[in-house]
Each structure stands twice: as C-alpha cells, then as structure tokens.
Amino acid sequence: MKRYELINFAIKFSLAAAVLLAIFYFVFPYYRIVLRYSIGIFYDVTKLQSTNSIFLTFMPYVSLSALIIATPKRTVKEKVKFIVLVFALFYIIDISFLMIQILSQGTSIQYYHILVVQDFFTLALPIVLWFLLDYKDLIVQHE
Amino acid sequence: MKEGFSNSKDQIFKIKFNLEVAKFIFFFILSLSIFYFLSIRFEQFIPFFNMQSTTQVLSSFLTVIGINNTAGTYQITFSNFSIEIVRQCTGVFEVIAITSCILAFPSPIKKKIIGIALAIPTIYFFNMGRLIFLSFLGIYYPSMFETIHDYLLQITFVFLVVFFWIFWINKVVKNEKI
Helix, strand or coil: CCCCCHHHHHHHHHHHHHHHHHHHHHHHHHHHHHHHHHCCCCCCHHHHHHHCHHHCCHHHHHHHHHHHHHCCCCCHHHHHHHHHHHHHHHHHHHHHHHHHHHHCCCCHHHHHHHHHHHHHHHHHHHHHHHHHHHHHHHCHHHC | CCCCCCCCCCHHHHHHHCHHHHHHHHHHHHHHHHHHHHHHHCHHHCCCCCHHHHHHHHHHHHHHCCCCCEECCCEEECCCCEEECCHHHCCHHHHHHHHHHHHHCCCCHHHHHHHHHHHHHHHHHHHHHHHHHHHHHHHHCHHHHHHHHHHHHHHHHHHHHHHHHHHHHHHHHCCCCC
8 A cells, every 4th residue: 555645645634624614614604504493493502502612513524524635545526425425414413412402401411412522523523434434545455 | 546446336335334444433432432431530640631730731831931820720820811721621532532543443562552652742742732822822812712722723633633643554553664
C-alpha cells in the first residue's frame, strides 16, 4: 500500500474544514428550523436548542465531512455518496438526541446525555464513520 | 481506488459485512466505553489529565510566557476575564480516543505501546498549546473566544487524533524494523 501523504491530507483537511465551517455557519440556523419542524410535537424544543448548540451534531458532521474530503484514493462520487449518507444519519441522531433531551429534562439522565453527546459524538463518531470509508487503506492493504 | 473497490456498486453498504471493520469498531467502542467510565469515576486520580493539574500547569505556562494570572482550584483569572477548566478541557477524552484507536487496530502489542506512549505527550502538549492560545484570545480578542473555542478547536482535535493515528500506522505499524 502506498503510504498516506500526511501533509497533503492535512492541507486538504484544513481547507475543507474552513470552507465547511463557513458554509455551515450560515446554513445551520436553517437546519435548526428543519429539526424544529421535524419534532414539532415538542413545544419547548426551540428553547432547548437555543441554550446549547453542542447538543446538535453540527461540529462532528463538519469534521467528518472534512476528513472524507481529505481522504485520498476515493472518487468524488464515493465521497459525495458517503457525505450524504452520513448527513442523513446525523439528522436522525439529532432528532433522537433532542427527543431524549426533552424527555430527560430535570433528571440525572440529562447529565449523562450531555456527556455522551459532547464526548462520544464530537470525537468518536467521526472517527468510526471515517474509518468505515477508509478501512481498506488502513487495514486490508496493510496486511 | 483501483482493484475493483471503487468500481463496485453500493460498496458503502457492503462495509458492514467486513469482519475486520466490525472487529475494529467493536473493540474501539468497548475500549472507549471502559476508559470513559474509568475516567469519570476516577477523574482526580488521572495523572496530568485531571482538572486540577491542568489548571495549575496552564497557570504556570502562562506565567512563564508573561501573562499575569491567578489560579484557583479549577479557575484561572486574568485582568479582564477568567476561564474555568472543566473535564473536556483536560484532553483526557482525546487520549482515550487515540488510545482506543491504537488498541483496536490490528497490530502487535509492542507497536501499540509505542503508539500510546507517543500519543499521550503529543495530546498533552497540544492541549496545553490550545489552552494557552484560548487564554491569549480571551485576553486580547475576547469577541473571538467563543467561536474559536466552540468550533475551530473541536475540529482540530478530531483531526489531531486521526492524523496521529495514520501517522502511527505509517511510521510504526508498517515499519518492519520495529
């Protein structure tokens, strides 16, 4: 297996992350509105969303998308396909978490929910999903 | 990618049937969960990566580079603002993540130990650099503090973990001399 060009990967990641951050910065309020309508049965969702943006998967999605874009040896079609697929997954995760967040208000579950979302989903989820895309380079050809 | 991989239709959906991937993800999540539980339960006993140690070391670094500050147990106060060191600031979860990546990746135990031994100081000093940078921002550019803290540096940590992981695979795992 050809070795990863780490510098190339780092540059591509930085550029992709910067562009995606700029895009998401403007798109994110609309995404919140979509989420709000998606779970409109919960009246107080607006208040919950506005208190802390970290509950949503905005940041992990940006970092994962940047990783996918920076990944060498993948066609643009594959990358787009994976990004769209992951976006759908993150949308479902966001809705699920918001519902748990609403239902667990005032309970100890809320505290653990925050920890899990903050820690696992901002760091671990992008790694796992990126690995799914790139495992062939990392594992199979390594052997 | 050639070798028929990128040409195969629906290959994204076939990934789930790959045993290597399943094994990696299983051990990654298992390791992550165990270390995560231990890090919460025994937070104060984790050397260097606990909140109190992070606060004290950060305060010392800031003093050395000429930024006046007063350190409390978990808080550092500057002339115009203060920062509170919480668990997420210590870098412990990043250490857990990279350790789990290394442990779950199929490689000899010796190479895993080398990887973890290199990862821990790398994360520690990167995190200290991050905290110093944030303190600097808070003092001189307070309006940018929230944005940089919430957005940019989270992405940077994901990148650091993945970058270090690939680096370890390339330089240590694939190095037959080790």
